Amino acid sequence: MTRVPKIIIIGGGPAGLMTATQLCDLEADITIVDHKPAVGRKFLVAGEGGFNLTHSEPLASFIQKYDRQLIQDWVTQFTPDDFRSWLKTIGIETYIGSSGKVFPVEGTKPIEVLNAWLKHLKKASINWQLKSELIDFDAKTVRIQSKTGIQELSYDFLVFALGGASWKKTGSDGAWFDLFNKKEIPLVPFQSGNTGLELKESTWRKDFEGQFIKNCRLRIGELVVAGDLVITDYGLEGKPAYAVNRLLRNNNFRGLTIDFKPQLTLEKIETILRNSSKVKQAFAELKLSASIYNWMKEELSKDQFTNPALLAKQLKAFEIEVTGLRPLDEAISTVGGVSMDAIDSFGQLIQYENVFCCGEMLDWDAPTGGYLLQACVSSGYIVGKEIALRIE
Ligand SMILES: Cc1cc2nc3c(=O)[nH]c(=O)nc-3n(C[C@H](O)[C@H](O)[C@H](O)COP(=O)(O)OP(=O)(O)OC[C@H]3O[C@@H](n4cnc5c(N)ncnc54)[C@H](O)[C@@H]3O)c2cc1C
Structure with a gap:
């Protein structure tokens, strides 16, 4: 390319910022557009409840957490170790927690991680166009709405890193879906991922929220997830609940069972139930909480609740509605x-040359625990590297 190439990145979450990171040392005219007054809002929200930047498990099993081959390939090209090494170059040290999750070292606030990233980018002459919303694009230009009116920006490379459709207040409102739909870009309707389970109406939950x-x-099915659940007025929250989202969606919400006592065999539970004069006493001996007692009492028939063999079976595999x-x-x-059918192996839209998508706006799924951010930064890396290659 003989003149300085114009690159527009729309969306300043981790995917868009990682794309910019791969390009900021090149001779290019880079603009980051975001409709919020500041970038990285969801990144900061992620930081509020345990900031899992990535996970330390071996790469071979790490990538199995993604439901799409392309995301697996991208994470293999920019791995959790690569991400951690890169964070180190901007002054962010990480550590592996007891669960294997990777966090910024203790005392490092999420905003410090974001600021270190932005400081690194601000060394390059990037144009930051905030409070500016994507409203349209074609093969050569993109239209942006800001307070001062509509601007038409021409580009050589256009990157969409617009995020998914949850936590709208962070800017990830999914409003771009309609625009992409009009452009006949193949889309898949949004659905919740990594979210709580709603259960049928019941009275026992209100006492144990x-x-x-x-x-x-x-x-x-084949998926087994261990951990702690949290009781809410509508149902259940917690890591195991989030992890079963994908299969539940595919299974019309049927077939989910809970083993309340995975450490004990069916036979052992049955023996304890048989040797106790009262069910409540047996629950205490089994160290099963009052919430489980009330749940079972409400849902099981009298026969199931009082017959040790039947109750033991339920405690090992109770079907949750x-x-x-x-x-x-x-x-x-x-x-x-x-x-994923709308893009090629570099994230480029098949219908638009030099127009790319990365991050959560693509249709893939993964559990919590650092896998989400890792896929976002890996996809941003792939897009950035590919644009760099086309420029050079
Ligand atoms: C409560 C919570 C906790 C989380 N915890 C973790 C965690 O611990 N570990 C983990 O791995 N992941 C976590 N995540 C998920 C993670 O934050 C996201 O997967 C990630 O931020 C997605 O990155 P992204 O760059 O694709 O999109 P986003 O971060 O959503 O960024 C998209 C950007 O695009 C902008 N934008 C959208 N539409 C337009 C438009 N039309 N015009 C201009 N700009 C637009 C938005 O303002 C936003 O800045 C968490 C998420 C939530 C909600």
């Missing part, structure tokens, strides 16, 4: 968005 069901195990997932806006992530 906020309490944990500790060390239980959820099973659906899930009625749905929590609404989109509450979800930690969303699935759906731009179909």
Whole structure:
């Protein structure tokens, strides 16, 4: 390319920022557009409840957490170790927690991580066009609405990193979906990912809201997830609940069972139930909480509740009646968005040359625990590297 190439990145979340990171040392005219007054809002929200930047598990099993081959390939090209090494270059040290999750070292606030990233980018002469919303684009120009009116910007490379459709207040409102739909870009409707489970109406939950069901195990099909659940007025929250979202969606919310006592065999539980004069006493001996006692009492028939063999069976594999997932806006992530069939192996839209998509706006799914941010930065890396290659 003989003149300085114009690159426009729309969306200043981790995916867009990582694209810019790969390009900021090149001779290019880069503009980052975001409709919020500041970038990285959802990145900061992610930081509020345990900031899992990525995960330390071996790459071979790490990539199995993604439902799309292309995301697996991208994460293989920019790995969790690469991400951690890069963070180190901007002064952010990380550590591996006891769960294997990777966090910024203790005392480092999420805003410090974001500021270190932005400081690194601000060394390059990037144009920051905030409070500016994408309203349209074609093969050569993009239209942006800001307070001062509509601007038409021409580009050589255009990157969309517009995020999913949850936590609208962070800017990820999914409003771009309609525009992309009009352009006939293949899309998949948004659905909640990594969100709480809504259960059928019941009375037992109201007395136990906020309490944990500790060390239980959820099973659906081949998937088994252990951990703690939290009881809410509408149902259940917590890591195991989020992890079963994908299979529940595919299974019309059927087939989810809970093992309240994975440490004990069916036979052992039955023996304890048989040797106790009262069910309540047996629950105490089994260290099963009052919430589980009340749940079982309400849902099981008298026969199931009082017969040790039948009750033991239920405690090992009680079928939870899930009625749905929590609404989109509450979800930690969303699935759906731009179909993986709409892009090539570099994230370029098949219908538009030199126009790319990355991050959560693409239709892929992964559990919480650092896998979401890792896929976003890996996809941003791939797009940035590809543009760099085309410029040079
Ligand atoms: C409560 C919560 C906790 C989380 N915790 C973790 C965690 O611990 N670990 C983890 O790995 N992940 C976590 N995540 C998920 C993670 O934050 C997201 O997957 C990630 O931020 C997505 O990055 P992105 O760059 O694709 O999009 P986003 O971060 O959503 O950024 C998209 C950007 O595009 C802008 N934008 C959107 N539409 C337009 C438009 N029309 N015009 C201009 N700009 C636009 C938005 O303002 C926004 O700045 C969490 C998410 C939530 C909600």
